[in-house]
Amino acid sequence: MAAPRNLALWNYCGRRWSRAMRGCQQLGLRSSWPGASLSARLLSQEKRATETHFGFETVSEEEKGGKVYQVFESVAKKYDVMNDMMSLGIHRLWKDLLLWKMRPLPGTQLLDVAGGTGLAWVLGDAEELPFDDDKFDIYTIAFGIRNVTHIDQALQEAHRVLKPGGRFLCLEFSQVNNPLISRLYDLYSFQVIPVLGEVIAGDWKSYQYLVESIRRFPSQEEFKEMIEDAGFHKVTYESLTSGIVAIHSAFKL
């Protein structure tokens, strides 16, 4: 279904996630897992290659996709109202800023992954996009990449489907850069958000997963490196709201 204007907008719902997660190592370096020393942990990482994280839980990779799917099935109904409640409407400002950076023009071929709903949408897998190479001018993903089992694969796919000269833009939760704000943010995240989830949506666990998965996601710099590993150039990022979220931008040359 083509949009009436020339701006073709393929909104695309990422659903199924599949196998091995290499990026796990970088995450392991950041979070302090009790007990094991760094080298021992990297070694055990190799042995248990089929395990990954689901928030602060450890799950098998096969499980993760299904569990994330269940979370989003559960939160879908109250998704918008919860976003407004949790961020006090600020998520709209973040998304506006993303659009502003993007400056889409009539004729721009834009792919928005994990978009939920939109003008024209296609069901598929972020790790295996159902599109040909070199197809889009802009690839965006807002608050979606955090939930993908193999982020590196999603990044590689993003690189593949972009035209040379195309731009990658990601809006995602990131690491807070100010210790005072970080403390308050943690307090709010862990004390208030699951309660909001329970009271408004009748769902504590999905929102517990949400705040935990945010902590699991790499920092601005680490994510920048992952994007570079996928073959992108001119990778930059801008932190918003003291680093609660960040917009990463990159180009395929």
Add this chain to the structure above:
Amino acid sequence: MATVLLRAVLRPFRWLPSHPRPAAEMPLRARSDGVGLLYPHHIPTSPLQKALLAAGSAAMALYNPYRHDMVAVLGETTGHRTLKVLRDQMRRDPEGAQILQERPRISTSTLDLGKLQSLPEGSLGREYLRFLDVNRVSPDTRAPTRFVDDEELAYVIQRYREVHDMLHTLLGMPTNILGEIVVKWFEAVQTGLPMCILGALFGPIQLSAQSLQVLISELIPWAIQNGRRAPCLLNLYYERRWEQPLRALREELGLTAPPIHVQGLA
């Protein structure tokens, strides 16, 4: 410097969990394999979370009376002290002590519905089944306990919930709003649970003037009287009394018939 200031600011809030370690260690969450949880479905919560949950669930239950889950959450987050008292008095009662020991559950998987059906008319079991049918309810709609941080007390509140339908049967109250409020008054007097007291006081807000009039002049005094006269109904091992004639049981407990017939969903 900033953290020193922050600690000074947060010092009065001593009910917050202490977090000397970095953000990744923040959560009050047990491991994924379930070890550390006191019982299945247990969600450990800090005092601050319990306070927020209590306030939030109370507000939501008032705003949307169909959120029965919020009433349950309110009960769990405000009932700890009262549950202890209830548990202790159950221990002192021989039948109550057996219940605590054996932990019977009321659900479609533990009830032999065929057997209940075959019991004589007027027996507790038969009348209980009739109540379920007429009001189109099932014992399986009770959500599991989550926010009580003691597994015996978690059982006590679960038992209280599962016995609620028994109270309806004993009191002859239907599951419409008026019937529920009457049962809440009875439970408030019997258990002292803050959730029951709040429900009893705020439930009537949505009633028509006529129902309110009947409630205040007839039903509430009757509920209070019976609640005080009867022994604690949590001490009854209902599962062993299915054959007992309902009338005899009511007499044993000192329960009188309601002053007026409250319309049920026949």
